[in-house]
Amino acid sequence: MRRKKPASGFFIAVVVIILYFILFPHPLGRELVARPAWTLSLPAAESLPPGGRSPDSPAEAGRPDALQRPDAFQLGDTFGYVGPSGRLVHVEKTLFRVALSEAGFVNYTRIGSDWVLRDPAGERLFSFAGRGYPMASGDGARVFVVKTDLTGLQEVDRSGEVLWNRDFPSMLTSVSIEGGHLLAGLMDGSLELLDRTGAAVFTHATSGSRIPVILAAAVSSDGSRLACLCGIDPQVLTVLGKKGASFAETSRTLLSAEFRKEVRLLFSPDSRYLVLEGDGAAGLADPGSRELSWTPLGGSLTGVSFLGRARAAALLARGESSWRLTIAAPLSSVLCAASFRATAAFLGSVDGQILLGIDGRLLRVDVEAM
């Protein structure tokens, strides 16, 4: 017959655990505080004159952020630029689409072949021509023309001259431009990485799916990583890392999604994390550790903004009847989330913080760790 352990052993264990937490307290994670900084009402698109409005009165020009670089926004059928402290630098009605970048924009009509790149204040920088639609890199340093049938690209310089022209073996499905790198995803399931001269420095044919197709392509800002969401049956997230002068596959993750359209896929500005649109969720991946975690969004992902100081990502999703803003730390939990109703919404960044647009209003939200 076994002897029954005395109950005093249990109490001693509990006391030891309590003493451990008293003597060696584990610090709790820092709290995240989201603080509205300012709001701004935008004029109705119908009230804007052709060429937009740059309400830079002497009083506005004297504001502290007058010399700071404004950030771009696009809300409903208006777009423009706003300064860090809420100074509206320019606002304009979108004609058909707008090629929007930090350094300027091209507001263009559905049919046209002559375009003007304007700076954030609406001043003309240069004009150029082509057959297709214009596109600018995020920093505005590079301007392209996408051929109407999606079979080719041209880059133009500041005098409007064509620098290079490249045709692709299949239709373009997704393009990612970061610095001197342009990654083109194609309908036939291949990737082409082009350098500043338009030459293909790396090509990659995805494989393993019944139907090859690139549904999203992304190049990191430092050019060290490429990623793509590709294939139908199965759908795969593939990450490639730089290896010498070429790239090699570093991870391949089978996904349960079955997208048959382009989805969002982008690297964080520090090239460390990858955000991937999922079915009602966003995937936050660390290509270094090959970890991927999913954050439920309650709708489709429509915007992503990285918050450098808080090491978090803001995610905007559109559900059936509402929008949802979620702030999540990569590979961790949801830090906070808020839902709201709106006809149009936009998520961007201003001065490294959240710039949220909701039905004709812009709102800056500062997120800080306390």
Add this chain to the structure above:
Amino acid sequence: MRRLLPLAALVLVAPLSLSALDWPVGRTVVTATFGEDRTDHFHNGIDIGGGEQDVQPFLPGELVFRYEENSDYTSLPRGVGSFVVVHHADDIETVYCHLKRGTIDPRRTTYGARDRIGVMGDTGYSEGTHLHFIVRDEQSASYVNPLSLLPAIADAQAPVIRRVALAIGDQVRTLAPGAIVPSGRGTVLAEIYDPRADVKFLWPMAPYGVRLSVDGKEIARVSFDALQVVEGRMVLRGTRLASRDVYAADGMMRCGEVDLRPGTSHLLLTVRDFAGNETSRELPFTVRD
């Protein structure tokens, strides 16, 4: 040639199957042909007018990619407007462009022969309701002339050669019978139309084939069968001819280069459309010293 086998097989097998190749719309008015000049590229499909109507797949297939203008996310501007890409047997893909907004069923992933893909529309870079229809052979990575696969449509009108000209250096002169031209190397240019009874405007539609002979010797032949990319340039398959090699800036077709040696010569330009209608222009001319 081996790469064309799947396509040839498709053409042969299709009439035997229940799901034969079919025009993607009921009313078929071809308003632009394959290989036409689009300033900086070839037209990589055909345009079909006939007014707003349902668009069906030309074979049963599976959805590969769709884009709904002003609704779906896109990282690049898309001149093809709302469009659908369908994968068929033998690695054939077809693309249906400029569909009317809101007519693509977002839940559908397979298409039977009579299923609706969408409605013909005017989205994207389009100047009127039409369907831009593309056929791709994935095995040969080529855009194929859809007219080589679709059931033939009646066309009794022969192509028209409105003008033949000779470009020597910067000089372009119309070449009339009996013309006297300087010696050197010249490019034969031609203004060609392929009128059709059901198209009410005169548009320089690309013919199917152009053949140029001088003094009985064939010196150039262009056939708008297929397009593919070679070293980053879209060219007519089997050649290194890009759109700017085939078309001059004013839209005239570059039919071939000739060595103009003193004496009399005889030029024969033959143009054929897809229905087999043919037009020839014979031009005797003299090259002076």
